[in-house]
Amino acid sequence: MTATWSQRMRHATDLDWAAATGHRFVDELLAGTVADDVLAHYLVQDYQFCDAFTALLGQACASAPGLTSRLRFARQLGMFASDEDTYFIDSFDALGVPEAERFEPTLTQATLDFDRVMRDAIESRSYAQVLAVLLVAEKLYLDWAERADRDGMAATRPEHVGWVDLHRGPDFRAWVEWMQAELDANEPSDPRDKDAAERAFTRSVACERAFFDAAYGR
Numbered sequence: 001m002t003a004t005w006s007q008r009m010r011h012a013t014d015l016d017w018a019a020a021t022g023h024r025f026v027d028e029l030l031a032g033t034v035a036d037d038v039l040a041h042y043l044v045q046d047y048q049f050c051d052a053f054t055a056l057l058g059q060a061c062a063s064a065p066g067l068t069s070r071l072r073f074a075r076q077l078g079m080f081a082s083d084e085d086t087y088f089i090d091s092f093d094a095l096g097v098p099e100a101e102r103f104e105p106t107l108t109q110a111t112l113d114f115d116r117v118m119r120d121a122i123e124s125r126s127y128a129q130v131l132a133v134l135l136v137a138e139k140l141y142l143d144w145a146e147r148a149d150r151d152g153m154a155a156t157r158p159e160h161v162g163w164v165d166l167h168r169g170p171d172f173r174a175w176v177e178w179m180q181a182e183l184d185a186n187e188p189s190d191p192r193d194k195d196a197a198e199r200a201f202t203r204s205v206a207c208e209r210a211f212f213d214a215a216y217g218r
């Protein structure tokens, strides 16, 4: 079997992908040893990431070719507005993150860069470009979270376990696999759109790695 378009994009980013899924932050999260200030900083920045990400999901819903795909994104948007947001609020409470930090933090360069990638995809309105960024964000998180299934997880605090559990399990896996098949089924015939989607994919993987680095780089 020859590799699909999405598999080729994925393999072209092997180095950054492995650095992100094997990152110190993930090691410490799974071990339950991540320092509270590191986790708080990461979650504060990630809440801002989630703002652009929600907009990106909305664009996917708008750019999707038909009702079946559109409803798939609509369901995921609903999950984001409930389970994922609850996790953030509960974790901010547990970690004592003040209001201003929750809603108007100073953004790190890594967050700004990732935000740009997502906003570029939104502005393109290209289904392939939007899906490429979404797929990286979700598949890379599935990959590191499934390390807990393979190796076990020593973490027990809800702020730790909750973040792992949001990114693994049969439903999350099915969502990621659906998106990957959807991207391959919608490989652009326009070479410029295809090229832009490939660049969006690559940039997103580099952003994921830099985002974890930034949790320590203060």
Ligand SMILES: Cc1ncc(CO)c(N)n1
Binding pocket: 046, 049, 137, 138, 141, 208, 211
């Ligand atoms: C930075 C980042 N990438 C991916 C996800 C999950 O999509 C997340 N919550 N944050």
